[in-house]
Amino acid sequence: MSAGFCAGITLNSAGNWSLVINETDVIGGPGGNFSPEYTSNTDSVTLDITDTLGSTDAWQVQVHKEDGPWSGALDLGLLRTGGGSGSGTITGGDSNFLTLTGIGQVFFEGAGDRTGVTVQMKLSGVSVILDAAVYSTTIYFTIVDIP
Amino acid sequence: MKKSIMIILFFTLLLGIGVTGVFAQTIAEATITVNDVDLFDVNTAVPVIFTVDDPAAAGELPLITPAGGPTYLQYTVVVAALSTKKITASCDKAMRNGLRLDVWAGAPTGTGGVGTALAGGLSVSPSYVATTAVDIINNITSSATGSGTTQGPAVYYTLTFDDSTFANLETGGADIYTITYTLTDG
Numbered sequence: 001m002s003a004g005f006c007a008g009i010t011l012n013s014a015g016n017w018s019l020v021i022n023e024t025d026v027i028g029g030p031g032g033n034f035s036p037e038y039t040s041n042t043d044s045v046t047l048d049i050t051d052t053l054g055s056t057d058a059w060q061v062q063v064h065k066e067d068g069p070w071s072g073a074l075d076l077g078l079l080r081t082g083g084g085s086g087s088g089t090i091t092g093g094d095s096n097f098l099t100l101t102g103i104g105q106v107f108f109e110g111a112g113d114r115t116g117v118t119v120q121m122k123l124s125g126v127s128v129i130l131d132a133a134v135y136s137t138t139i140y141f142t143i144v145d146i147p
Numbered sequence: 148m149k150k151s152i153m154i155i156l157f158f159t160l161l162l163g164i165g166v167t168g169v170f171a172q173t174i175a176e177a178t179i180t181v182n183d184v185d186l187f188d189v190n191t192a193v194p195v196i197f198t199v200d201d202p203a204a205a206g207e208l209p210l211i212t213p214a215g216g217p218t219y220l221q222y223t224v225v226v227a228a229l230s231t232k233k234i235t236a237s238c239d240k241a242m243r244n245g246l247r248l249d250v251w252a253g254a255p256t257g258t259g260g261v262g263t264a265l266a267g268g269l270s271v272s273p274s275y276v277a278t279t280a281v282d283i284i285n286n287i288t289s290s291a292t293g294s295g296t297t298q299g300p301a302v303y304y305t306l307t308f309d310d311s312t313f314a315n316l317e318t319g320g321a322d323i324y325t326i327t328y329t330l331t332d333g
Contacts, residue, residue, distance in 0.1 A: 013173040023184045023223075030188035031221030031294035033258065045175045065177075076177055121177055128184065128291045129259035131228045135179040142172045 009059060011143040012048040017121045026128070034126045042081040043118040049143060055087045055112035058146040062104040068136035073129070076100050076137060077122040080108050088112020097122045104142060184225035185232075187330040189218050190296060194323075197306040199246070208308060217301040220252065220284070222330055223291045224260075232287040233262070233333045235280035236269040236302075239325040245316025247272045247309040250326055252283045255300040260288030264300060271324065273312045280329065287330075302328075 017040040026032045049059065063078060077097030083090040093108030097120075108117075195216040199209050224232055236250055251268025255261035262284045269281045284300060292299035308316070 009171055011171040011173045013175050016176040016178070018178045018180075020180045020182065022182050023186060026184060026186055026223050026291075028294040029221075030186040030223055031257070031292040031299055032186075032223055033291045047173070074179070119175075123177070123179060127258065128223055128225050129289050130181050130225065131289055132181050132183045132225045132230075133227060135181070137177050139175045139177060140172055141174070142170050144170045 008051055008053060009049065009057075009143055009145055010051040011061075011141060012050070013045055013141060014048075015043070015045040017044045019123060021126065033128050036126050037122060037124045038126060039123075040121040042120045044121055045119040045139075047084075047117040047119060047141060048115040049086075049088070049110070049117070050113050050115065052088065052112050055089070057088075058109070058111040060109045060144045060146055061093075061107045062142045062144060063098070063100060063107040063139060064102055064104045064142075065100040065137045065139050066102065068138070069133065070135050070137055071125075071130055073125045073127065074135065075124045076139075077124065078107060078139070079120045079122065080117065081120045082116065082118035084114045084116035084118070086113040086115050088114050090114050090117065100137075100139065104140075107141070109146075181225060183227070184223050185330065186223040187234075187328075188221050189302075189328060190221050190294075190299065191218055193218075195304045197304075199306075211306050211308075213304070213306065217253070217303045219297055219299045219301055220328060221292050221294050221299040222287070224287050224330070225289045230288070231285070231333065232330055233282050233285040234287070235329045235331060236283045237278045237280040237327050237329075238269065238271040238275060239327070240277045241275040242271045242273050242309070242324070243317070243322055244273050244312040245309055245314075247307050248324065249305045249307070250283070251303055253301040253303065255284060255287075255292060257290055257292035257299065259290030260286070261290040261292055261300070262287035269326070272309050278327075282333075283328075285333070
């Protein structure tokens with residue numbers, strides 16, 4: 001969990017995703033491959049947007065990732081699975097998984113306070129050609145106050 | 148007087164950044180652990196049978212007739228970077244006099260580093276020391292051969308006459324030889 005604050009709007013997050021892929025994940029026994037995709041729980045990350053100036057104070061949540069040890073074969077996507085609650089509004093990010101890159105992209109938008117916004121992660125590109133190793137990436141959620 | 152003016156301009160600039168660049172940031176972590184995988188099988192338990200019988204014409208060597216085979220080795224391997232695995236073959240006993248069994252793998256196929264078949268393979272002669280393992284495929288890295296009936300490297304079996312002991316070849320009985328394949332580090 002971490003939090004950021006600037007000029008009134010506060011963005012808090014809770015939750016991470018830890019996935020372990022084992023021999024038991026091989027489909028079809030010896031000679032088989034892993035499933036190419038894995039998804040986290042639908043609420044693996046929860047975001048709280050608070051301290052806005054009111055229900056019409058518009059904002060935008062952008063997202064990018066910074067890789068630790070990672071594989072170019074792997075893609076990580078995010079889907080907003082819930083809008084949370086609060087006096088404000090929220091839209092976008094809930095139709096398709098947004099594939100993360102190192103460059104900020106708009107994930108969803110809204111206005112006013114929203115708490116308990118749920119986010120699901122999807123890992124794709126999984127295959128037995130990966131080395132046995134630990135792969136990690138840090139996802140940065142950035143909220144921008146829109147005039 | 149000139150210095151004071153410069154300070155006032157500096158604070159104005161800071162205020163401007165505070166109004167137009169408002170943002171806050173938070174993070175989440177995704178951690179994926181891929182563990183070692185070491186799955187291995189021979190796709191069929193159907194035996195390979197060789198029959199040694201009368202030749203077509205007097206004066207020729209007896210006729211060796213094979214049935215069954217090849218068999219297919221199927222494996223899923225996930226290893227750390229720079230690590231490799233190999234497959235060895237061994238036989239449970241020496242061949243009877245007059246005969247020699249050769250066992251070798253065809254080129255592996257599949258996804259990833261399925262390895263390299265080694266020339267020569269396992270040769271089981273009357274002088275073979277039981278259970279001596281020979282590498283038949285090496286340099287296997289993270290890979291999968293597929294698990295279909297004929298996927299993975301084929302293993303072929305050839306029975307020939309052993310010239311040095313052929314004079315002692317005797318008829319009668321059926322010998323059963325068990326070939327053991329092992330996926331191991333290396």
